[in-house]
Structure formats: C-alpha cells, structure tokens
Amino acid sequence: MARVIAGMTMSLDGFVADSAGGTDCLYPDLSELRGSPYIKGLIDQTGAVVMGRRTFGMAEPDSYVGDYEFQVPIFVLTHEPPLVAPKQDESLTFTFVIDGVESAMAQATRAAGDRAVTVVGGVSVVQQLLNAGLVDELHVDVMPVLIGSGLRFFKNIDSDRVQLEKVEVQEVGERTSLRFRIAR
Numbered sequence: 001m002a003r004v005i006a007g008m009t010m011s012l013d014g015f016v017a018d019s020a021g022g023t024d025c026l027y028p029d030l031s032e033l034r035g036s037p038y039i040k041g042l043i044d045q046t047g048a049v050v051m052g053r054r055t056f057g058m059a060e061p062d063s064y065v066g067d068y069e070f071q072v073p074i075f076v077l078t079h080e081p082p083l084v085a086p087k088q089d090e091s092l093t094f095t096f097v098i099d100g101v102e103s104a105m106a107q108a109t110r111a112a113g114d115r116a117v118t119v120v121g122g123v124s125v126v127q128q129l130l131n132a133g134l135v136d137e138l139h140v141d142v143m144p145v146l147i148g149s150g151l152r153f154f155k156n157i158d159s160d161r162v163q164l165e166k167v168e169v170q171e172v173g174e175r176t177s178l179r180f181r182i183a184r
C-alpha cells in the first residue's frame, strides 16, 4: 500500500504561515528549490497529492497543470467543490473530496499505485490525519526565521497517538529537513 507522507515548511518558532496566511517568509529559497535534487526526489516518490481547500486556494486553480511541482492526481478536501472544475490533463487531475480524510486517503492511495501519497497541507488536514493514525512519515522543513505569530503547525494533536522515530536529517541550503517515521 502507498506510504503516506505529510510535510510542511515551518519557522523555527513553529509557524507554517504568518498572521496574514502568507508563506513567503518560509520560502526565500523557492527559486533554488524548484529543480533541485531535493524537490526532484519528492516528485519522483509521489504518486498522488492530498491538500485542504485553503492550501489549494494558494494558487490560481488553472495554474496547477504544467506549473505545480507534482503533476499527479490531486485530492482536495472541501465541503464545497468549485462549480467549475480547474484545468486538468492526463497527468494532473483534481478530485474534490467531501466525505472526509479517510475517503481522501483511500482514493489517493489507489491513485498513487506503488508510489507515495504526499500531503502538502494545510494544518487542518495534517492534524486530522495525524489524529486518525493515517500518516507514515512526517517531514518538517525548518527555516531559520522567527515569525512570532500566525498559523501553528502543531496544535490539537493527540500526542499519545503520534509516536515519532527520527529517520533522517538533511541540510538543504538554509532549511533543515527533518524526517520522522510514525508508528501506526
């Protein structure tokens, strides 16, 4: 079965977005990251992507095809699918999932085949998946910035449920990429 990886970029003080919901301060290295071996590794291992509707809304819906890193089936959790489907092609398709995280993961796992399901955010979706015991690996990229306020990555987590085992620490330019296995 496809392994499930949940990953986000976090400030050193624990935020994944600033108080306006922006992430620019967490991605000063965006242009170097794109096309880097680090991103290429993530792309190669990913067979499907899961995201929440707010994370989906960070980019123009029609810009995903051809421009987004992951040109694979994308599953967006929402209670209100858009009336007009965003642009899709034979590689990147959109499925708007209205019946919960278990359903999203089941559909994404089927689509991913022998590759991983990568959950790219946001906090709400990752929280639900961690609390439901549906994540195999947690990737936290720590950027050396202090944001002070904003959206915390870790809140409302059932800490008894999530047992972490460190598997890798990678230096990627300014970011420190921490990888943990989660006992299911």
Ligand SMILES: NC(=O)c1ccc[n+]([C@@H]2O[C@H](COP(=O)([O-])OP(=O)(O)OC[C@H]3O[C@@H](n4cnc5c(N)ncnc54)[C@H](OP(=O)(O)O)[C@@H]3O)[C@@H](O)[C@H]2O)c1
Pocket (backbone or CB within 6 Å): 007, 008, 009, 010, 015, 016, 017, 021, 022, 023, 026, 051, 052, 053, 054, 055, 056, 058, 077, 078, 079, 080, 097, 098, 099, 100, 101, 120, 121, 122, 123, 124, 125, 126, 128, 151
């Ligand atoms: N630092 C990073 O690496 C990174 C990466 C991604 C995102 N972000 C940031 O994270 C923020 C977004 O995270 P977020 O936690 O606010 O939102 P999110 O998880 O991206 O999306 C939340 C939305 O997803 C839908 N949803 C969630 N669970 C659902 C369920 N069980 N069933 C049906 N729909 C469900 C709901 O959409 P509806 O309202 O449509 O019902 C909900 O409002 C943004 O500020 C973004 O900039 C940061």
